[in-house]
Amino acid sequence: MNAPDFQKHAQNEFQFLVERYGFTLTSSEPNKVQYTSKSVMVEVNYSGRGEVDVVLDENPPSHRFQLRLFLKAYHPAVEKSLGYGIANSDEEIRREIQRLSDALQRYGSAILEHDRQAFEKIKTFKWWEQSP
Amino acid sequence: MTEFARSICLFLLLVLNGTFGDFSTDSTTCQGTRYYDPISGRFLTADPLGHESDPSLYVAFGGDPINYFDPDGRFARGVYNGVGSFGSDLSASAAIALDALFKPIVGLFDPFAAQMHFSGGYKPNPAFANAYYSGSDAFRAGHQVGYFGAELGTSAALGYGLGRVLAPPLGGVGYAMGISSRPFWGGLGFADDAFAATRTGSAGLFGDAFGMGATRTGSAFGYEWGASRTFSAGGTAFGTDLRTSWGFFDDTLTGSSGGSRFLGNSATVAKGTTQLEFGFVKNLENPNFVLYKTSEFNRSMLRPGEYTLNLPWLRNETLDWAQNQQALRRAMNIGNPIREVNPNALGGWMQRERDFLSSQGWQRNQEGSDVFWAKPSGQ
Numbered sequence: 001m002n003a004p005d006f007q008k009h010a011q012n013e014f015q016f017l018v019e020r021y022g023f024t025l026t027s028s029e030p031n032k033v034q035y036t037s038k039s040v041m042v043e044v045n046y047s048g049r050g051e052v053d054v055v056l057d058e059n060p061p062s063h064r065f066q067l068r069l070f071l072k073a074y075h076p077a078v079e080k081s082l083g084y085g086i087a088n089s090d091e092e093i094r095r096e097i098q099r100l101s102d103a104l105q106r107y108g109s110a111i112l113e114h115d116r117q118a119f120e121k122i123k124t125f126k127w128w129e130q131s132p
Numbered sequence: 133m134t135e136f137a138r139s140i141c142l143f144l145l146l147v148l149n150g151t152f153g154d155f156s157t158d159s160t161t162c163q164g165t166r167y168y169d170p171i172s173g174r175f176l177t178a179d180p181l182g183h184e185s186d187p188s189l190y191v192a193f194g195g196d197p198i199n200y201f202d203p204d205g206r207f208a209r210g211v212y213n214g215v216g217s218f219g220s221d222l223s224a225s226a227a228i229a230l231d232a233l234f235k236p237i238v239g240l241f242d243p244f245a246a247q248m249h250f251s252g253g254y255k256p257n258p259a260f261a262n263a264y265y266s267g268s269d270a271f272r273a274g275h276q277v278g279y280f281g282a283e284l285g286t287s288a289a290l291g292y293g294l295g296r297v298l299a300p301p302l303g304g305v306g307y308a309m310g311i312s313s314r315p316f317w318g319g320l321g322f323a324d325d326a327f328a329a330t331r332t333g334s335a336g337l338f339g340d341a342f343g344m345g346a347t348r349t350g351s352a353f354g355y356e357w358g359a360s361r362t363f364s365a366g367g368t369a370f371g372t373d374l375r376t377s378w379g380f381f382d383d384t385l386t387g388s389s390g391g392s393r394f395l396g397n398s399a400t401v402a403k404g405t406t407q408l409e410f411g412f413v414k415n416l417e418n419p420n421f422v423l424y425k426t427s428e429f430n431r432s433m434l435r436p437g438e439y440t441l442n443l444p445w446l447r448n449e450t451l452d453w454a455q456n457q458q459a460l461r462r463a464m465n466i467g468n469p470i471r472e473v474n475p476n477a478l479g480g481w482m483q484r485e486r487d488f489l490s491s492q493g494w495q496r497n498q499e500g501s502d503v504f505w506a507k508p509s510g511q
Contacts, residue, residue: 010374047427049452051480065430067476085479087162112504126476128496128503 005090006052006097007033010044013101016025017060042104043061044097050086052096054104056111061118067104067111070118072127075107079107421463421470423485423505425477433473453484460485464492467507472496475503 015037017023028055032045036059043055045082054067071079082103089095104111110118110130260469420438463470470489474482475498484494486505493508 007255045427049481050447050449053427053479065476066428066478069476072478079478082479084481084484086449086452086481088449103405127478128475128498129162 005095006031006046009094009097010046010088012042013097014042014104016101016105017112035113037114040112042112044100046087046093050088052085052087052093052100054100056120058114063119066123067100069107069125069127070111070122071103071107072130073121073125074110074118076130078103078107087127276324352385419466421460421466423470423482424473425480425482427480428474428477435471436470452481456481456485459486460488464489464494469504469506470494472503472505 002117007028007030011025013026014035018025021037021038023035023037026034028038030118031047032043034041037044039059041061042058043057043113045053045055045099047053055064056067056070057064068079068082068085071082082099085096085100087096181403232463420435422434422438424433446455472482472486487507494505495508497504497506
């Protein structure tokens with residue numbers, strides 16, 4: 001499963017991690033682009049029949065979780081607005097990556113700046129226990 | 133038809149299933165191994181199985197497109213005989229697995245209706261699972277009376293066979309009766325069947341019916357004990373068949389490539405070799421479907437008896453969802469609780485599957501650290 005354009009779009013849309021948060025591009029593959037800072041890992045991936053996703057973790061790794069889960073915990077309406085996140089065409093892929101990038105930029109500073117409390121909450125957070 | 137066209141045809145049969153008039157440039161439809169001309173009501177090329185399947189090499193649906201269908205261009209099969217008719221050979225059995233997961237073939241055969249037919253008044257789920265693969269044997273019982281009767285240690289299969297011979301539309305009745313006995317497990321009577329030497333040997337060796345299947349294929353013993361992948365990795369024709377067919381119920385082995393092999397080999401099987409259906413029976417006895425998030429999933433997360441599907445990626449959301457939904461419907465039809473392997477995952481196909489389950493009244497429940505979907509009470 002290769003998606004040549006995914007790699008390019010992911011790097012374009014997540015360049016802000018390098019420019020504004022001091023992340024380093026540590027891995028770039030056709031279906032996965034990964035950035036790390038001293039304390040945080042951000043992975044943009046394209047897998048599972050067209051699923052675009054952003055996965056987060058501490059650095060070194062402790063507990064992987066989706067950006068969506070973080071949004072669900074703190075900004076559930078934003079998470080819901082992301083829909084299923086399935087993309088097949090180049091334009092769809094670009095759009096989905098952009099939406100995730102925007103969400104991370106707008107709502108994810110606690111993660112990107114390694115707010116330990118935010119990470120700890122996610123470790124025990126179960127989205128379905130959250131009141132609707 | 134060129135080999136290339138035939139390959140495409142086979143691939144489409146697997147991936148999309150059914151007829152493919154929409155993809156043709158004329159009125160013909162891809163019908164598995166052959167193209168079918170609906171105007172003349174005949175295939176355009178000869179039956180690759182020769183006269184074994186029909187006196188005419190070009191006749192389609194046994195000359196009766198209303199009551200028969202032919203999913204891959206090699207056999208006409210009775211709609212209402214369904215499983216039993218499929219059982220005419222192993223490839224037929226495998227084809228049923230395909231049917232069960234995808235859209236009705238040729239628009240005449242509703243696999244779910246077939247399930248209902250054969251499992252009606254029966255234990256719905258195990259009967260269904262067994263039905264398919266017992267079907268092949270049952271059919272042969274009709275032609276080799278005593279063969280499966282002896283093998284199964286019951287008269288049920290024999291009853292089916294007789295039913296088919298005497299009154300084809302009723303064949304399923306006798307057949308269905310045979311299913312509940314779950315005769316394969318005992319490994320009884322193998323010595324009496326036509327493959328006595330092999331089967332008896334394996335039965336003795338492995339001590340159960342799966343040993344029998346194993347011997348036939350050369351290594352089904354491994355399959356029985358969960359080494360199906362080892363089995364299929366053996367690369368034999370049987371192994372491939374098993375892998376592929378089984379693959380429709382296990383994600384390791386699914387996908388278009390596996391499916392293609394299945395079709396290719398099923399032609400071989402149809403020429404007189406034998407089979408794998410026992411593994412299916414075992415596998416489908418009580419399958420537990422799971423939902424998972426691809427990016428967060430690995431096979432070690434599966435528990436015994438659980439299966440998932442690794443459907444081909446069609447790169448079209450509508451078609452991809454159609455596949456997902458069909459597989460999910462089948463799991464829902466079986467009715468077992470559906471576990472979420474990655475319950476905290478959000479978005480993607482998994483979320484869409486959740487939404488679908490919810491829309492059908494299924495309830496998401498947490499039991500300890502597990503999250504299951506349960507069918508609505510009363511269904």
